[in-house]
Amino acid sequence: MPLRFALTAGEPAGIGPDLSLLLSQQAQSHVLICIAAHSLLAERAALLKLSVDLIQVTPADWPSTPAPVGALYVWDTPLAAPCTPGILDARNGAYVLTTLTRAAEGCLKGDFAGMITAPVHKGVINEAGIAFSGHTEFLADLTQTEQVVMLLATEGLRVGLVTTHLPLRDVADAVTADTLTRVARILDHDLKHKFGIEQPRILACGLNPHAGEGGHLGREEIEIIEPTLASLRQEGLNLIGPLPADTLFTPKHLEHADAVLAMYHDQGLTVLKFLGFGRAVNVTLGLPIIRTSVDHGTALDLAGTGNIDSGSLHVALTTAYQMAESQQRATKG
Known part of the structure; x- marks a missing residue:
């Protein structure tokens, strides 16, 4: 039976939304929920000339089967300000943390078997007046992991x-x-x-x-x-x-x-x-949840260009799937 995973699209002005949209072009073995602004993904898809059916979902109606090729499940998380690819806006700093919080809390509640994170920009989150040193520290605090x-x-x-x-x-x-x-x-x-x-x-x-x-x-x-x-x-x-x-x-x-x-x-x-x-x-x-991420940054200069390599995100996705499947087998065993 397919498991359900959360994908956070990261810094809205970076390549995270682009990478998330590209995942819709390939079949997934598990249910993947992208936590991002629906409007952001729609605008970026149009810019990239990608035909993607953005299917809005909520905790009240989680899907049980993977989205068909060409579609992406989206848990709409509104931006605080309009986003232009490549241009950081501190007003959206809190939005990024909201997506991470939704994903992590969903993992803790059992809604998600794991979370995969696209890159964030630490500097602009701190410019928003929010102390933030990275995904790792943020998730450790949120899950109360020493x-x-x-x-x-x-x-x-x-x-x-x-x-x-x-x-x-x-x-x-x-x-x-x-x-x-x-x-x-x-x-x-x-x-x-x-x-x-x-x-x-x-x-x-x-x-x-x-x-x-x-x-x-x-x-x-x-x-x-x-x-x-x-x-x-x-x-x-x-x-x-x-x-x-x-x-x-x-x-x-x-x-x-x-x-x-x-x-x-x-x-x-x-x-x-x-x-x-x-x-x-x-x-x-060390976390009580599964979390994987890409090995690169936000690549602001490439956002919206279509000139990106999604290899690391695919590895992050596959690794999260394998880890959750391994845990599931161990629990059943």
Whole structure:
């Protein structure tokens, strides 16, 4: 039986509405509800010369079958101000958060099996007077989740992050035994329960060059990372490392790995985006809901042009479907 998913169209002046409309041109295996302004989608479809039947739905009449090819289910969420492709308007900052809130609360209530998010523009939301640091933090607050983990994935590689958006000079202080423990446990748990991997094999990066070179290039490995990994292994986690990041990302090591645990943002994501930019997905682990997203930004200069690549959104959609199906099988089992 098809599951139901929410798709938030993101920043209205960006390519999120365009990407959402393009999904209508392909058959979906599950029910997909786009949470966006009906008027925005209609105007963008006309600009793109796309023939799309925008079918309005509400929580009172959720569909049970996927929309036919050429149609898109829309939960109308009105804009606060008219939108011109490529031109940001702070008046629509609250609208973006309303779409996210509707999707997340729908997931919590069981209306949706998961949510897929098109890109938002953090700057314009903050210009609207709303403190916003990103999807991940917003959804963590909304679901009252203390610790979340950013995971990016492309074909053949998954990378989880111990720290995310921090200045490099602050990273070493943020790699604590407590943080590493919580992140590793979440990564292991969600690989099992949301990806269906029975015993995940996780490679952990060192923080310093050559994983500290026995203490000559930093002592974080000796004093924090190695003891923490050893303790987690006693709990049954299959953790290998810490390994030097400059050699970990090679076929020899990755061949039998289910995920890599990187200590900071660019250590892991530079390699992943080199391998799969435009074909990668951003997954938020640790939440009580399934959330996936594209691996790119709003691309304001491309909005309304038709010159966009929808590859990442398709991967985000497929990943959300697979995660929900895996959870459903585990629940039935």
